[in-house]
Amino acid sequence: MIYRIKVLLCYFFTLALIFSLPYSLKAQSDYKLAEQDSLALVAFYWATDGPNWLSNQPGFGFNDLSSEWQGKYDGQFNPWFSGPAKDWFGVKVEKRAIPNSNDSTYRVTWLWPVIGRRTDGQNLLNGYIPREIGLLTALEQFRVNGNDGFRWELVPDELYLPSLQWLDVEACWFGGGVSDELRNCGQILKMNLRYNYFDYIPNWDFLDEQALRNLNGTQWLYNSRFSYAILEQIIDYFYTISPNPQEFGVEMRDMFDVGDEREIVAPLGSSVDIVCNDAGNQDAFISYQWFKGGLSRFGRTQKTYSIPSVSANDYGNYKVRISNDYVKTYDQNTNYGEVFTKEIHLVEQPVPPVIEKGISSNNGQSLRLFFSKPMSNSALIEYQNLSVMAGTNNLNILSATIKGRLEKQVVLELDSPIKNGDLIDLSYTGSGNIADHNGGLLQAFTGFEVENRVRLAPIITSAATSLDGSGIEVYFDQFIDENSFSGANFKVFGDSLLGISAISLLPGEIDRHISKTVFLNLTEPLLDTAASLNIQYLSGEIAGLYGGTLESSDTIAIENRVSIERETITFIFEDGSESLDNILLSGSWKVDPIQMYDDGTHADAIANDHIWTHVTQLVEDDYSWDIISREEIMRFDTVETVDPNTGVVTLVITPISINEDSILSGNILLELSVKPGEVLGDTLYGIQNRDVIFRLRTQGASENVFLMGIEADWSNGRLMSAIDPGNLYADTLIKMTAGDLISYNYRIGEDWENLTPDPREYTVKNGENLIQDEFGVFTDINEPAPPPLSIFPNPSLDGFIRISGLEEVVDLEIYDLNGRMIKGQTNLREHEITLDLSSQAAGLYVVKIKTNRGFVYTYKFLLR
Secondary structure: OEEEEEEEOOOOOOOOOOOOOOOOOOOOOOOOEOHHHHHHHHHHHHHOOHHHOHHHOOOOOHHHOOHHHHOOOOOOOEOOOOOOHHHEOOEEEEEEEOOOOOOEEEEEEEEOOOOOOOOOOOOOOEOOOOHHHHHOOOOOEEEOOOOOEOOOOOOOHHHOOOOOOEEEOOOOOOOOOOOHHHHHOOOOOEEEOOOOOOOOOOOOOOOOHHHHHOOOOOEEOOOOOOOHHHHHHHHHHHHHHOOOOOOOOEEOOOOOOEOOOEEEEOOOOOOEEEEOOOOOOOHHHEEEEEEEOOEEOOOOOOOEEEEOOOOHHHOEEEEEEEEEHHHHOOOOOOOOOOEEEOOEEEEOOOOOOOEEEEEEOOOOOEEEEEEOOOEOHHHHHHHHHOEEEEOOEEEOEEEEEEEOOOOOEEEEEEOOOOOOOOOEEEEEOOOOOOEEOOOOEOOOEEEEEEEOOOOOOOOEEEEEEOOOOOEEEEEEOOOEOHHHOOOOEEEEEOOOEEOEEEEEEOOOOOOOOOOOEEEEEEOOOOOOOOOOEEEEEEEOOOEEOOOOEOOOOOOEEEEOOOOOOEEEEEEEEEOOOOOOOOEEEEEOOEEEEEEOEOOOOOOOOOOOOOEEEEEEEEEOEEEEEEEEEOOOEEEEEEEEEEOOOOOOEEEEEEEEEEOOEEOOHHHOOEEEEEEOOEEEOOOEOOOOOEEEEEEEEOOOOOOOEEEEOHHHOOOOOEEOEEEEOOOEEEEEEEEEOOOOEEEEEEEEOOEEHHHOOOOEEEEOOOOOEEEEEEOOOOOOOOOOOOOOOEEEOOOEOOOEEEEEOOOOEEEEEEEOOOOOEEEEEOOOOOOEEEEEOOOOOOEEEEEEEEEOOOOEEEEEEEEO
16 A cells, blocks of 8 residues: 655744654653763763862751852752752753654753852862763853862863853863854853953854843953953954944953963074064054063063064063053953063074873873974874873874864874773883974973873664664664764674665754764665674774774674565655755654655656655654755854964854755654554644635625735735625635735725725634635724734743733734644733743744734744
8 A cells, every 4th residue: 555645844944953862751740851961960070070079068058158159049959969960059950842842851951060259169170171061952051160170171162052151160260262162152141251261262243233232241251361352353343233332241351461472483693573463453552561571671662572683682581561442442341450461482492392281082092282382283293203002002193183273282193092091101202303383392201191081982782673674773872973983894794794885873862963873774775574683893983972982892683673564655745935956855764864856756746846755665663754955054164364474363254054954844853653554643744835715705896806915915916716706706825834924905996995905914824724704894994003022032942932011912822833722821911921832842833812902913933
């Protein structure tokens, strides 16, 4: 039997992903924290010396908070690992909808384990922020202020989550800079970055005008190392949005040791220009005073310090006291102290570089070395002369790469991964030519200990065939990094060896790239339901998402789930727009999206009619699927350039393209169930392409009857067909989108409905759309303007919406695009209400209200 599943979809694009993870979460009524959040909290606990936090000691409670914090903190005081995570000190969890599901789970939204301001006490966090922080994809507030145990550690890029709204790392003394990944944080409301060794932050042009105006109070950047050249760029952007100084509040005073430390090599007798690049480019607002060895150089008050002929007395360390009134006048607090640049070292011979710190990657496949000076790319091959001992294994260095804005970091790729717990020892005989930018050579050393941050390696727990026999699902005990599949060597065999064409990660249930299941596409599908199959991992660099590297495995039996009892299913998608191209079907039974056809083949009767088709065979099971398009959508990347003469860094925002955008309204995942001989569940989804039929009774009028306002045509109108001349007229709008609001009216000859062109309104629903009107029977021509209803946030990310402006509203109803009322309230008396729609699927919804004068209006909002 052939089943045809016809899907009619709305043509607007929603950035969305498709999810299907093998492990399940409890129902909404139960408390269960998402597994990925649990793992992130555990990693954070151990990376920051959780057992020794003050808050994890017996007796810790409210009185241990600083007086200011006692008025702010409203959470629990349980030590971590005591009771559920929602009760741990500094952790807040809230229910969030699971994408493409009517279910929800608890997610960590606050991570705030602090006991006061920087001077009031610390919670004794000590260590580093682990990359697993990226698993907290619902995190809104991250506060670790007042914990200087992070001194000189780098903030991981994974922290800069799109959900992040509040970033407070005051007085942690993190090193490096705030990376360009901050551009992910388009919802940021507060940045407290003061009292750190930060020397870089990207421009804030990733925040539009509304986002800037949404910032919460003053953004604190002061007492860091941001140069005026960087701060100028931020202020320049502010002025492109508004001419009013200090409108977007920042405090930038009291910077110290700003800019980049430099070394200039100048032989005796040579001429040299030492240029201060850290004061900015607004020359009319800038002053300079040069210092050498802590003493001011009288008369040296220009950007450039020139020495026509270098003498021995000229060698030494130079600093510049700088002032930039352009930056200062924008500051919320203009009580500035002196600001000095980092030292500029004028030397006759380059100082040898030294390794200041070394850490391993989480997967153990590389080492990151932090040098005292910018290192030379020309010497990369020389890094193979370093000796790496991990445990009892002497590891070879395959390659080296210069990293970091200042090129002071070198990443060494190893020929085999380091294991969790190995002692890592680094040594160097000095026989190579590992050099910095100025030619300074690394000296010989022994016994340099590299910090081992390798996580436990994942293991394969089981494997099973896909239902259609197209591949093997391999299940792991931890989330897997989909970027680690290159070179992976699996062996799948039964009576013969089976070929593998591709390896990919099956999407996770909450986040697409957080999954424990890997899919092996077979070159030929399995058809034998009785075949005995086995799998073995032989070699490669498959690693946990933030974990160690998979080791070769023993032979593991594969559960054979292939069935020959299949039903032939025809999927049909009508795009309605007549402009889409390259449409794909992505389903839970198939790891790779399937190309659909619009060329007269595969049961598609007419080519180029924009009815897309795919025929497949499915076994008895439940399925979910989505329609996606390869239409390009835009995102932005940042290209960094450095002026070779001045060293000024310029950031250029450049569009790049990505693919795989779901074209289902709100990314509604469609479901069907295959049973022997039948397909269960709704098979007509009708989210788009609804016909809207107008029928108008005219009470004997015989002139031409026009439907007005369609596609904003209030001049000519559409001539309606006479069904019963002089009595009944009709017109049909084809391929309308459910949820669309139609403004319309009627005109007979030159006479408008009720002598007024004021429009009627109709919201297209996902079902029959038959409008039966009578000419001359309409609302009062003095109908007031619709109430200024405010729906916030719109779109809503967590399913909660606040509706205000309800003074005139007596009844309120909310409909989904199927025309089903999902919530209603009558006899309203409030100015504002908050509704919990977290159990509803993502998509477009309609609010219908009735005022105390009997008028009806509709509004739209989006759940994501």
